[in-house]
Amino acid sequence: MNSNFADRLIEEGTRKNSVLVVGLDPDIRYFPDFILEGIDSSSDESIAEAIYACNTIIIDAVADHVIAVKPQLAYYEVYGSYGIQALEKTIRYARSKGLIVINDAKRGDIGSTSAAYARAFLGNGAMSGDMVTVNPFLGSDGYMPFIEAAQENHKGLFLLLKTSNPSSYEIQDLKLENGDLLYYKLAEEIEKLASQTVGVHDYSFIGAVVGATYPAEAKQIRTKLPHSIFLVPGFGIQGGQPEDLREFFDDNGHGAVISSSRGVIYSYMNRTTEWKKITLPEMISCITEAASTAKDQINVVRFNNVPI
Numbered sequence: 001m002n003s004n005f006a007d008r009l010i011e012e013g014t015r016k017n018s019v020l021v022v023g024l025d026p027d028i029r030y031f032p033d034f035i036l037e038g039i040d041s042s043s044d045e046s047i048a049e050a051i052y053a054c055n056t057i058i059i060d061a062v063a064d065h066v067i068a069v070k071p072q073l074a075y076y077e078v079y080g081s082y083g084i085q086a087l088e089k090t091i092r093y094a095r096s097k098g099l100i101v102i103n104d105a106k107r108g109d110i111g112s113t114s115a116a117y118a119r120a121f122l123g124n125g126a127m128s129g130d131m132v133t134v135n136p137f138l139g140s141d142g143y144m145p146f147i148e149a150a151q152e153n154h155k156g157l158f159l160l161l162k163t164s165n166p167s168s169y170e171i172q173d174l175k176l177e178n179g180d181l182l183y184y185k186l187a188e189e190i191e192k193l194a195s196q197t198v199g200v201h202d203y204s205f206i207g208a209v210v211g212a213t214y215p216a217e218a219k220q221i222r223t224k225l226p227h228s229i230f231l232v233p234g235f236g237i238q239g240g241q242p243e244d245l246r247e248f249f250d251d252n253g254h255g256a257v258i259s260s261s262r263g264v265i266y267s268y269m270n271r272t273t274e275w276k277k278i279t280l281p282e283m284i285s286c287i288t289e290a291a292s293t294a295k296d297q298i299n300v301v302r303f304n305n306v307p308i
């Protein structure tokens, strides 16, 4: 049995005793003043510099407590080529610190275009990370190019399945003629591929996004999809609680990585109304503490020690 990217996630999780992923969703409105000093807010180039500076602070602050960072592409694309450069530098920096990079790009298109997206995000270029989020709703010719690229380059992907947002039921929970829900059917399709591509730990490099805000659905999905690692966003600010996470893990505490963006990277905003004025050491200590607390909360549930 060959090892695959799911093995890397699981083994890193064991080594670091963490399955926490921190989302890098930079919004300069929430940056402390010291980062914005000397920044020209009308210049994309200048803002992109602030974004990269902020990301390096966050990465240094969380590196010991997380297995991966997850840049959300929209926050970089908004600043055009300068934003993309900030993303590329961020990816390089995170990898230099030994972190896995999950590009949250939510891409997917007709086959030929998906193949180009797959080269962009799962190839060897500057914007490629280790994993990417993929929108499977164009069908198999839309997602197969990502699976093929991930297999070829020993990387991984997460297919959107049951997303964390409140209106995800409008499409994803549509009832099919046989009474199944759409996300259920999609889980079956993913399992056909996942079961054939498992690594040493019995998980595939083809993962699925399942929101922390839907624990009951996660339990059902797990029965259909036992070989996919779940990327679980929606923990913290969107309402997902630590105790909701139990269903996402298997008996060994594997099978899911839990993502938090704003709850960690802007944790200083809950600390004081004067957060704009915080210093660099205060920012670092706040973010480190938020990541460490989230990691510990997840570990308690993951190892099934939580009293119900």
Ligand SMILES: O=C(O)c1cc(=O)[nH]c(=O)n1[C@@H]1O[C@H](COP(=O)(O)O)[C@@H](O)[C@H]1O
Binding pocket: 023, 025, 072, 104, 133, 162, 163, 164, 165, 209, 210, 211, 233, 234, 235, 236, 237, 238, 259, 260, 261, 262, 263
């Ligand atoms: O693919 C994702 O990462 C994702 C899927 C999903 O179902 N829900 C979801 O919130 N996300 C992303 O996860 C991040 C959530 O951030 P916080 O709510 O601040 O932790 C955002 O960047 C979203 O784009």
